[in-house]
Structure formats: C-alpha cells, structure tokens
Amino acid sequence: MKKNLNLILLVMSSMFIAHSAHALKFVIYTDEPTGKASEKVAEVMKNTYPFSKFNVEVEIVKVSSSELDCFSHNGIERALTCKNLEGFQERALKSGGDQAMVIKDLNKHGGSASVGGSVPVMASGSNPRVMLHEYMHTLGLCDEYEYKASEADGYCSMDTGGANLVFITPEDPYVGDKIARNKHRFDIPWFKDIASTTPITNSNGKILGTGNVDFNQNVAVNPTKMPSTLSETSGLYKGKSCNNAKFPKAVWHPGGGSTVMEKVENGLGAPLEKIVERILASKGASRKMQIDEVNGAAPERFRGTGEHPAQVMAPAPEMAPAQVDDSGRGFFKSFFDILQGAFESMTRSWTK
C-alpha cells in the first residue's frame, strides 16, 4: 500500500510539474515605511481558499508618497485613488506581474477606502480583506450589498451581472422546478454548480429562488487549502443589490449567506470558492500539489459539473482559429487525460 501511495504521489507531482503554467503574481506598490499592511494583504491573497490552492506570488515594492500621488476623493468622500496607477500597472507588467495593487500609507483614515479598477488601491489602515474584495471585482464578481438609490439606478439599469450575480425577473407562477431550470439554465452563470437535488424554486416549484440570501449569516473565512464544507450548496438565492433602485430589480446569487462581496470580514463560502477557483484555473494559474487531491477530493468537486482541471485548456466553441495548428495540443491533452483517468481509477480502488 505504501508503495502505491508513493507511486500516486510521484504521478501526481509529475503531472502537476508538467502542467505547471505560471504563478499568479501580484505586485504591491506601497509607501508604508514598515510594509506591514502589504504583508497582511499578501497573507490574505495567498492563504484564502481557493487562492491557497494556487501558486500565488506577492512582490512588495516600496515607493515614495510622491510617486503614488494619492488623494482621497473620487466622486465620493473618503474614497482613495492615485494619479499614477497606469504607471504602476506598466511597472508590474515589465516585472512579469499579473496584477498591480497599491497600498497607501494612511492609518488615520476614517475607514477603509478602496478602488476596484485596473489597479486596486487601499489605505494601510483598512482591513486587508478589502484588497481581496477589490481583486474579486477584477475577476468579474459583483457586490452583494445593497446599493444606495443613487448607485442602484445606474448599475441596475446596466443589466451587466457577473460571475456571482444575475438579473432574472421571475415569472409568476412557475409550473415546477424542472421547467424553471430549463428556462433559466443559460441565464445563471453558475448553473453547473447547482446540484440536481437543489431546487431553484420554492413553494412547490411555483416561486423562483432556492431562498433569500440570509445576510445575518456571515460566511466563515477559509484560510485552509481545503474547500469550505460541501453542505453550503450552490443555488439561486435572492439578493438585495437593486432593492433601492427607482425600478427595483430581482438579483440572484449562488450562496445563501453574507460573503466577502457583501462584507469584507466574511469569507467566500463554498459557492464563491467554486466560481473563483474555476476563474483562476482558466486564467492559467498553476495549482499547488496537495496531498488531499491524491485521495480523490479534487476530482469529486468537479464531478457532474462538466468541468475538470485537465480541461481548462479546451478550446472555446466560438473561436477555432483556422490557421493555428491545435492538433498537437489535442493529442497532448488526450494523453494527459488518459494518464489522469488511469491515476484516478487507481486512487479510487486504493481508497476503497
């Protein structure tokens, strides 16, 4: 048995080495003399699941206050922005970074301040998880808190949605969960995460929604390398972002609790973890080798979702460039699929 385990470890590590793409590299520019806030942000970015599952590098670069040239007004009081953000993005680009971030030395600020644009900005006195929230905006995740009327009117009329938010005006009434699923399966970005046993309707399939998001239920922070409990299932939960719009709209989220996209002190929860993990994998970030994956835990999460770690390179159906020779890639992928299949069957028989 020990011999088998060694073999499995060797095969897995070799496959991961062979598949390794690149570490996700964040470059933090800061004028903090101590760099403590930057280190805390680095810890959060490295040790929050699913980031903890990937190779994440953080480089902290000290710069002068004049280089940052930050000011605390961007249309709203106390919001922080800096003049030279494009310059820092270019510097990060040249140093091989994937994402530039700025932390302004501002401990006496009246609260957390941040800008979630191309280069997220944060005051050093802020909760370091603010940066996680802002980075998740760049991945396509939306806020889950209730916008004030002034913002809700503009945002909710855009109908853009995101990886964790969809606008669906419910019909009244639905005639069963199956009909509702068929109707909205292509509207819901995380539909493949919703188990067939989790309804997306209630009241005997008449009303849309697994339920309402319970904003009093704070999702726990997950600093481990393992996903949150699988009991937090993905579904279709009614949110509150657009309640204050002139014409309120129904918005829906994958999780039933208050996440970091609502309150920075909260965690992602299993539904957002799945979404973020998929996004990071699709961006080519390389995964760390983990012992827990050896016993089959990782493939389990992808089972029934149509998604598989080895399939992130599969060409999207819309674009198949005629002049790019992908035949070698297909052969290569098939080879690793076969290898991985053999490995999984071995691990299954071993765990049994």
Place this chain on the structure above:
Amino acid sequence: MSKTLYLITFLSVLLLKSETSFSQGLKKELGICGKSFNTIFKVEKDKDPVFTTAVMSDQEFCDNGRYEEGANFIIMLYNAKNQLVYDKHIFLNPLTFSEVANEKGEFTETKISDAQNSRIVKFPLTKEMEAFTTYTIKSIKTKKLYESKKLPMVTK
C-alpha cells in the same frame, strides 16, 4: 501496470522539461509555450479597446489561460504576413468600483463607473509564430469586430 505508469510519467516529464529539439518542437507545435509577450489591454467608453503597451520578455511562458472563464473579448494576433497566429479569450470587467468601507467591514459608499478599465494580458510567442505585428479585438457580447491595429511595442 505500476511500472508502465512510472515509465510513461517519467518519460513525459523528461520530455517536457528537456531542452531537446524534439521537446521544443512539440511545445511549439502545441502553440502554447514560448517567450513571454506582455501587454496592457484597455477598454474606454465610446472608444475601441486597445493595447496601450506591449513588452517582449525572454521568460518562458506556457499559456494555460488561453480561454478565460466568462471571457468578454477575443484577441487575435497577426504576424507580418497578416496570418492569424494566436488567439486568446479574456475577461476584462468593464466596470470599476470606488468603495468605502467602515470599521465593521461594511461598504458605506460606492461609485460605479464604466468609463475605463485595463488589465495585464500575457501571450506566448514561439518562433513559428514569427513576430506579432498587428491585433484585432472582438467583443463577445456585442459580436463587434474592432479595426486591426499595430502593436505598441516598447523596450523593457
């Protein structure tokens, strides 16, 4: 069975990690490994999406992120002969969020803008591709194909 797995894995790793002409050829044939070619991709309201900067790097880069989840743009790169040599599906959030949170971690002020946003995008560049010279961008949402443009190469 175990020995075969050992052998296959060992050889495949050796093959991929080695610098032999065969392995290099294989990687190039896959079209996903090469030198690194890094850019800043920018969207601005009422303007064409563009690359503002493009930098070559000798760093080896394997593009396992060619098709990003939820991509909203397709980038197509062309060589001097106007041949399509690489494409990549990427996501760039068109919105930026200015937010202020209080001590409890609750957001109290927000301003959302769709004026402009940008991000870093990396490409591999193999010898077979020759040098990228122009690019075209297509919006997945609107299906709009933007005018072809020259890459704004800068030296590192």
